[in-house]
Amino acid sequence: MNPVVKSLSVERALSPSADKFLVTHPTQAEAEAAVRTLILWAGDDPSREGLAETPQRVVKAYKEFYKGYEEDPDEILDRVFEEVDSYQDMVLVRDIPFHSHCEHHMVPFVGKAHIAYYPAKGVVGLSKLARIVDVFARRLQTQETMTAQIAQAIDKALKPRGVAVLVEAEHMCMSMRGVQKQGSSTMTTQYTGVFKEPAEQVRFFTMVKSPGL
Numbered sequence: 505m506n507p508v509v510k511s512l513s514v515e516r517a518l519s520p521s522a523d524k525f526l527v528t529h530p531t532q533a534e535a536e537a538a539v540r541t542l543i544l545w546a547g548d549d550p551s552r553e554g555l556a557e558t559p560q561r562v563v564k565a566y567k568e569f570y571k572g573y574e575e576d577p578d579e580i581l582d583r584v585f586e587e588v589d590s591y592q593d594m595v596l597v598r599d600i601p602f603h604s605h606c607e608h609h610m611v612p613f614v615g616k617a618h619i620a621y622y623p624a625k626g627v628v629g630l631s632k633l634a635r636i637v638d639v640f641a642r643r644l645q646t647q648e649t650m651t652a653q654i655a656q657a658i659d660k661a662l663k664p665r666g667v668a669v670l671v672e673a674e675h676m677c678m679s680m681r682g683v684q685k686q687g688s689s690t691m692t693t694q695y696t697g698v699f700k701e702p703a704e705q706v707r708f709f710t711m712v713k714s715p716g717l
């Protein structure tokens with residue numbers, strides 16, 4: 505057995521949202537040791553001055569990159585405002601920037617999400633839609649999974665007449681390594697409810713791509 509895994513003493517769920525998978529969570533010292541191993545793997549000396557504190561910094565940065573595992577989308581979307589004078593048309597928040605990491609290479613993919621919904625019983629705070637993007641972006645992801653998860657979370661919490669999510673991103677694993685195609689972008693969409701109608705998808709796409717402020 506891998507000695508790092510063997511030495512782990514505490515087993516606990518990584519986060520409430522990951523409770524399906526009971527994850528063995530390493531200690532900070534174990535995580536830092538793993539970074540030192542990767543520095544050696546890259547071909548450098550982890551004890552030299554410039555790298556001595558790097559494992560500590562990387563582990564701290566990972567807390568930010570993967571903060572989404574500790575966050576609960578239901579809690580974020582908990583507050584619904586019902587007093588909107590029977591507003592029923594589409595609500596669209598577009599150009600929500602995000603950084604995520606692909607689960608295949610743990611390399612960033614960076615882009616924008618656009619989220620629309622048709623309210624049924626009320627609306628959510630606009631910032632909450634942007635927060636939902638980060639909940640799922642700050643995990644190891646595929647773009648497809650992230651797109652679907654954003655739509656499902658909004659659908660579940662708000663029960664709107666429909667949700668549309670469009671995500672566009674550049675994957676660094678396709679630009680800085682591997683096939684090395686800089687500038688290519690990937691678009692993914694997920695539609696529920698009334699957005700399954702092609703005419704609604706056209707309206708959504710037209711609004712997303714219309715000239716901005």
Ligand SMILES: Nc1nc2c(ncn2[C@@H]2O[C@H](COP(=O)(O)OP(=O)(O)OP(=O)(O)O)[C@@H](O)[C@H]2O)c(=O)[nH]1
Pocket residue numbers: 606607608645646647648675677678682683
């Ligand atoms: N569908 C999907 N694929 C992704 C995403 N992020 C990265 N990938 C792809 O995951 C694939 C992994 O392919 P593998 O053949 O297992 O790994 P690899 O040898 O590193 O592949 P190359 O990137 O082609 O060098 C690659 O084609 C990546 O482009 C994503 O969000 N969605």
Ligand SMILES: [Zn+2]
Pocket residue numbers: 606607608609610611675677678
């Ligand atoms: Zn990748």
